[in-house]
Amino acid sequence: xxxxADVARVAKVSTMTVSKxxxxxxxxxxxxKTRVFEAVDELxxxxxxxxxxxxxxxxxxxxxxxxxxxxxxxxxxxxxxHSLLDQASLSIFIxxxxxxxxxxxxxxxxxxxxxxxxxxxxxxxxxxRRTKLLLKRFEVPxxxxxxxxxxxxxxxxxxxxxxxxRIAAGHFLELGLSKVAYIGAxxxxxxxxxxxxxxxxxxxxxxxxxxxVITEPDVPRQAESGELLTxxxxxxxxxxxxxxYLNDAMAIGGLRVLLNAGCRVxxxxxxxxxxxxxxxxxxxxxxxxxSTDGRRLGRAVAESILDSAGGKIEAINTLCPxxxxxxxxx
Amino acid sequence: xxxxADVARVAKVSTMTVSKxxxxxxxxxxxxKTRVFEAVDELxxxxxxxxxxxxxxxxxxxxxxxxxxxxxxxxxxxxxxHSLLDQASLSIFIxxxxxxxxxxxxxxxxxxxxxxxxxxxxxxxxxxRRTKLLLKRFEVPxxxxxxxxxxxxxxxxxxxxxxxxRIAAGHFLELGLSKVAYIGAxxxxxxxxxxxxxxxxxxxxxxxxxxxVITEPDVPRQAESGELLTxxxxxxxxxxxxxxYLNDAMAIGGLRVLLNAGCRVxxxxxxxxxxxxxxxxxxxxxxxxxSTDGRRLGRAVAESILDSAGGKIEAINTLCPxxxxxxxxx
DNA sequence: GATTAATGTGTTATCGATAACAAGTTGAGT
DNA sequence: ACTCAACTTGTTATCGATAACACATTAATC
Numbered sequence: 001x002x003x004x005a006d007v008a009r010v011a012k013v014s015t016m017t018v019s020k021x022x023x024x025x026x027x028x029x030x031x032x033k034t035r036v037f038e039a040v041d042e043l044x045x046x047x048x049x050x051x052x053x054x055x056x057x058x059x060x061x062x063x064x065x066x067x068x069x070x071x072x073x074x075x076x077x078x079x080x081x082h083s084l085l086d087q088a089s090l091s092i093f094i095x096x097x098x099x100x101x102x103x104x105x106x107x108x109x110x111x112x113x114x115x116x117x118x119x120x121x122x123x124x125x126x127x128x129r130r131t132k133l134l135l136k137r138f139e140v141p142x143x144x145x146x147x148x149x150x151x152x153x154x155x156x157x158x159x160x161x162x163x164x165x166r167i168a169a170g171h172f173l174e175l176g177l178s179k180v181a182y183i184g185a186x187x188x189x190x191x192x193x194x195x196x197x198x199x200x201x202x203x204x205x206x207x208x209x210x211x212x213v214i215t216e217p218d219v220p221r222q223a224e225s226g227e228l229l230t231x232x233x234x235x236x237x238x239x240x241x242x243x244x245y246l247n248d249a250m251a252i253g254g255l256r257v258l259l260n261a262g263c264r265v266x267x268x269x270x271x272x273x274x275x276x277x278x279x280x281x282x283x284x285x286x287x288x289x290x291s292t293d294g295r296r297l298g299r300a301v302a303e304s305i306l307d308s309a310g311g312k313i314e315a316i317n318t319l320c321p322x323x324x325x326x327x328x329x330x
Numbered sequence: 331x332x333x334x335a336d337v338a339r340v341a342k343v344s345t346m347t348v349s350k351x352x353x354x355x356x357x358x359x360x361x362x363k364t365r366v367f368e369a370v371d372e373l374x375x376x377x378x379x380x381x382x383x384x385x386x387x388x389x390x391x392x393x394x395x396x397x398x399x400x401x402x403x404x405x406x407x408x409x410x411x412h413s414l415l416d417q418a419s420l421s422i423f424i425x426x427x428x429x430x431x432x433x434x435x436x437x438x439x440x441x442x443x444x445x446x447x448x449x450x451x452x453x454x455x456x457x458x459r460r461t462k463l464l465l466k467r468f469e470v471p472x473x474x475x476x477x478x479x480x481x482x483x484x485x486x487x488x489x490x491x492x493x494x495x496r497i498a499a500g501h502f503l504e505l506g507l508s509k510v511a512y513i514g515a516x517x518x519x520x521x522x523x524x525x526x527x528x529x530x531x532x533x534x535x536x537x538x539x540x541x542x543v544i545t546e547p548d549v550p551r552q553a554e555s556g557e558l559l560t561x562x563x564x565x566x567x568x569x570x571x572x573x574x575y576l577n578d579a580m581a582i583g584g585l586r587v588l589l590n591a592g593c594r595v596x597x598x599x600x601x602x603x604x605x606x607x608x609x610x611x612x613x614x615x616x617x618x619x620x621s622t623d624g625r626r627l628g629r630a631v632a633e634s635i636l637d638s639a640g641g642k643i644e645a646i647n648t649l650c651p652x653x654x655x656x657x658x659x660x
Numbered sequence: 661g662a663t664t665a666a667t668g669t670g671t672t673a674t675c676g677a678t679a680a681c682a683a684g685t686t687g688a689g690t
Numbered sequence: 691a692c693t694c695a696a697c698t699t700g701t702t703a704t705c706g707a708t709a710a711c712a713c714a715t716t717a718a719t720c
Contacts (some may be wrong), residue, residue, distance in 0.1 A: 001387075001468075012672050019708065027667055039696060044467045050380045050389065050444040051706035053677050057331075059380065061423075070409035072402065079400035082426055091440060093391075093423030096412055110421060113379040137374045138331075255613050279553075283585050285613050333676055344700050349678065357697055381676035385706050 002045045011039035022047060053115065062305065063111035064094045065104065065121040071221075072277035073294050074122070077145065080298025081120070088306055090117070097125060099189045107132045112138050118305050118313070123147030124192035140315040143301055147192050151317040157300045159292045159320045161195040167290055167324055168196070168244045168272055169203025173330065175270060177241040180204060183229045183254060184215040184246040192225065193246050196274065200244055212238060221246055226253025234261055234277040242270035242330070250290055255285065255329065270330040276323070286327030292320055332375045341369035342616025349491040352377060383445065392635065393441040394424045395434065395451040401551075402607040403453070403624050407475065410628025411450070418636055421445070427455060429519045435461045442468055443467060448635050448643070451487065453477030454522035473631055477522055481647040487630045489622045489650045491525040497620055497654055498526070498602055499572045505600060505660065507571040510534060513559045514545040514576040523576050526604065530574055542568060551576055556583025564591055572600035572660070578608040578619055585615065585659065600660040606653070616657030622650055 008015045013032055020026040021036040028036075039045075053059040062085060064073045082092050095102035095111055105128045112134060119140050124147040135142055144153030148160040172180055182197050194196060197213065204211045214233055219225040226245060230253065233240065245251035251273030255265060263269050265285070276291020300318050308314065338345045343362055348354040351366040358366075369375075383389040392415055413423050425441055427434035435458045441449060442464060449470050454477040465472055474483030478490040502510055512527050527543065534541045544563055549555040556575060560583065563570065575581035581603030585595060593599050595615070606621020629646050638644070645657045 001706095004708095005706080015707080016671080017669060020669090023708090025708095029668060032668080044464060045466075046439055046442045046464070046667090048384075048445055048706055050384050050700095052708070054378075054380050054384055054677085055706080055708040057675065057708095068409060069399070069412065070402075070405050072400075072405070075400050075402070075405040078424075079398060079426065082399065082424065085423070086437075087438075089440065091425070091444060093421050094408075094412065095416070095421070096409065098413075107416075109376055110416075110419065112376045114421060115378055115380055125571050134374060134376070149392075221421075252613055259614055282581055283612060283615050283617075284589055321572055323680090331676095334678095335676080345677080346679095346701080347699060350699090353678090355678095356699090359698065362698085378676055381705090382678070384707085385676080385678040386680095566697065 002184070002287045003048070004045075004170070006043055007036065007045050010043060011036045019153045030234060035053030059115050059117050060090050061091050061114055061116040062092050063114065063116040063119045063121075064092055065107055065111060065119065067099045067122055067125070068096050069094060075276050076277075077298040077301075079318055080295035081302050082298075084299060084302035084307065090305070097122070099125055099186065101128045101131070101189075104128070105134075108134055112140070116140060118143060118308075120145060120301055121153070123150055123152065123156070124161075124190060124195075126189065126191065141219045141305075141308060143304060143313070145297060145301060148317070148319045149195055150191075154313055154315045155301075155318075156316070156319040157297055157304070157320065159322050161192045161295075162199040164274060164290050164322050165196040165199025165201075166198045166203050167322060168274075169207075171272065171330065172204065172242045172244070172270065173207050173209065175242070177270065178209045179238075179240050180209060180242040180244065181212045181214060181233055181238070181240045182244050183226065183233070183250060184213070185219050185221045185250070186215075186217055188217075196246075212240065221250060223249045223253030223256070226250030226255075227257045228253075230254035230257040234258075234263075240269060242272065244272045245274065245321060247275050248273035248287060251287055251289070251329075252278060252282070255287065259285075266328070266330050272330055276325060279325070282327075283295055285329060288327040288330040289325050291323050291325050293323075298318065332373045333378070334375075336373055337366065337369045337375050340373060341366045389447050390420050391420050391443050391444055391446040392420050393444065393446040393449045393451075393483075394422055395427055395437055395441060395449065396424070397429045397452055397455070398426050399424060403605050403622070406594060406624030407628040407631070410625035410630050414629060414632035415635065422634070427452070429516065429520075431456055431458045431461070434458070438464055442470070446470060448473060448638075450475060450631055451483070453482065454491075454520060454525075455482055456519065456521065465547075471635075471638060473634060473643070475627065475631060478647070478649045479525055480521075484643055484645045485631075485634045486646070487562075487627055487634070487648045487650065489627075489652050491522045492529040494604060494620050494652050495526040495529025495531075496533050497529065497532045497652060498604075499537075501602065501654060501660065502534065502572045502574070503537050503539065503599065505572070507600065508539045509568075509570050510539060510570070510572040510574065511542045511544060511563055511570045512574050513556065513563070513580060514543070515549045515551045515555060515580070516545075516547055518547075523578075526574075526576075542570065551580060553579045553583030553586070554625070556580030556585075557587045558583075560584035560587040564588075564593075571600060574602045575604065577605050578603040578617060581617055581619070581659075582608060582612070585617065589615075596658070596660050601606055607656060609655070612657075615659065618660040619655050620659040621653050621655050623653075626650065 095107040121146040142153045143155040146158040148158040273289035375633040425437040453474040473485040478488040509575045603619035
């Protein structure tokens with residue numbers, strides 16, 4: 001493995017000089033500069049950032065902890081975040097908490113063991129006491145995303161799920177619906193989803209409407225679960241005029257079941273999703289959904305990081321806008 | 331920041347003893363073990379893996395370089411990879427090459443500067459000479475994914491795109507089509523896609539069928555592009571009986587245009603996608619597609635890594651199976 | 661030409677861990 | 691009591707870089 005010392009030897013200077021040349025610090029004559037660069041080129045030297053970070057006591061690493069990378073909305077956020085941080089030579093490493101507080105605790109430890117300069121973490125999960133303690137003790141600038149309602153972190157970027165629920169209820173009420181349903185998944189763990197649900201229920205009931213809440217503890221937030229729970233709803237014989245789903249994937253599963261059962265959408269039942277991740281995937285039936293712009297969220301996070309001069313980061317709460325995308329299911 | 335030395339002081343032992351206790355190496359009496367663990371707990375100590383890696387000259391990092399994290403198929407692969415590597419305390423950090431050889435070169439340098447234990451890189455891109463040189467010089471076990479036809483890496487895991495094209499052609503020929511189209515995007519950069527295209531064209535023409543190839547240099551591989559290019563095809567006045575798209579997203583865009591234009595699918599035109607990423611998203615019209623199992627691919631990669639005793643990795647070429655998922659568009 | 665101020669380059673200690681080996685302690689066997 | 695082995699624990703050097711400062715060299719000023 002080629003090291004600074006090797007480059008120094010070839011360029012016939014000290015390691016310190018090479019270090020300065022490569023980082024552009026200090027005053028170095030043009031002559032030695034070119035000599036160093038030639039040596040670097042000849043040897044194919046790539047600096048060891050592990051060693052560098054150890055020495056400077058600051059890393060170029062940004063830790064990202066989210067429930068699941070496979071979830072489109074998070075993939076969008078990370079992609080957007082990466083493309084901006086890349087310009088500042090900040091590397092991203094990721095971990096999945098799978099919405100499990102225990103898993104999250106372990107992941108936080110793993111992440112902290114790499115001494116990241118920033119930690120971007122999805123809120124909306126009931127973190128363990130130890131997790132919170134660790135995050136506090138390490139004093140790593142902590143950016144919480146996705147949970148706009150709970151500005152715990154030093155920086156918080158995300159949509160308000162309470163507002164999302166309100167938008168959903170407002171929309172259904174405007175359409176004059178009085179008997180609706182919410183279909184979700186593991187409520188106790190996903191605080192954001194339950195906030196949407198509660199705010200939706202509150203909005204509807206306070207206007208005199210009736211809401212049945214259908215959630216199954218351990219179903220994944222996928223189309224299949226949407227199918228399952230919607231089928232359950234239909235079998236119960238309950239007639240509802242509108243269904244608000246936990247996310248788009250479940251709404252699409254639900255739509256499939258409703259259409260197959262001969263329900264006309266939106267004439268008989270209105271369907272509303274959440275996240276806006278179905279935009280490009282649906283064909284002739286365009287799902288109505290409450291959407292957040294993942295790329296924009298990622299950009300806001302990146303900007304906070306890039307603006308933070310020297311590690312200290314200013315605490316702000318950036319509420320990401322929510323949009324009601326009218327498709328043809330309501 | 332708490333260090334090993336702090337723990338050692340509190341536990342009244344040497345740093346070496348603490349190190350041994352935490353890594354479970356060497357013989358340590360139960361009494362000191364508990365003393366050390368208590369100190370660790372009291373101080374909230376988390377080992378510094380940067381320092382550890384520097385010392386042992388081996389890192390617990392796996393670098394992943396893919397075209398785009400937002401692309402569902404890669405998100406699936408990474409998610410699956412992560413969940414398995416996590417058990418071995420291997421951390422994943424990612425970079426996007428955006429299918430650009432220059433960007434890729436820069437990213438490879440960034441990644442190598444963290445001295446990863448493994449580098450997982452998407453093939454099917456025309457890497458620069460320097461990129462190849464760097465990868466060779468560093469002797470990091472290199473796992474190439476996605477490009478099953480070109481086993482360059484030490485380990486290669488992915489589907490054969492030549493076979494995918496053959497499957498597409500075979501399917502259309504079986505249906506008796508004689509005038510079809512391929513709709514894609516930036517061909518010169520995405521070698522895998524062009525392999526699919528070429529093999530598809532070869533298969534069709536050798537059976538006497540006629541194929542028009544529609545690709546625009548700089549369009550993104552999204553639904554909108556599928557719409558655009560399909561509209562172009564229709565405006566040309568060409569009558570085709572089947573269209574094979576670069577991926578599912580583009581196929582779905584295409585479907586939208588075809589249905590709106592009054593074409594009956596599949597009666598007038600058959601539509602075939604690639605990747606299987608539309609599985610859960612489509613509603614009543616289920617796209618026929620040639621699919622690869624991203625999670626399975628990720629698992630294969632993880633197994634290679636975990637099996638590799640002590641860093642050396644055995645060179646194998648794992649061809650991932652392709653499945654023709656019959657929907658109702660053919 | 662001597663003094664001062666830039667400018668350019670090198671020395672030494674350190675970051676937080678681990679490798680390799682050294683040394684102290686304990687107990688069994690004789 | 692003494693030796694040897696097994697078991698525990700500690701010392702020193704090192705990984706690859708950088709910080710902080712020290713020392714040369716050159717140029718500028720009077």
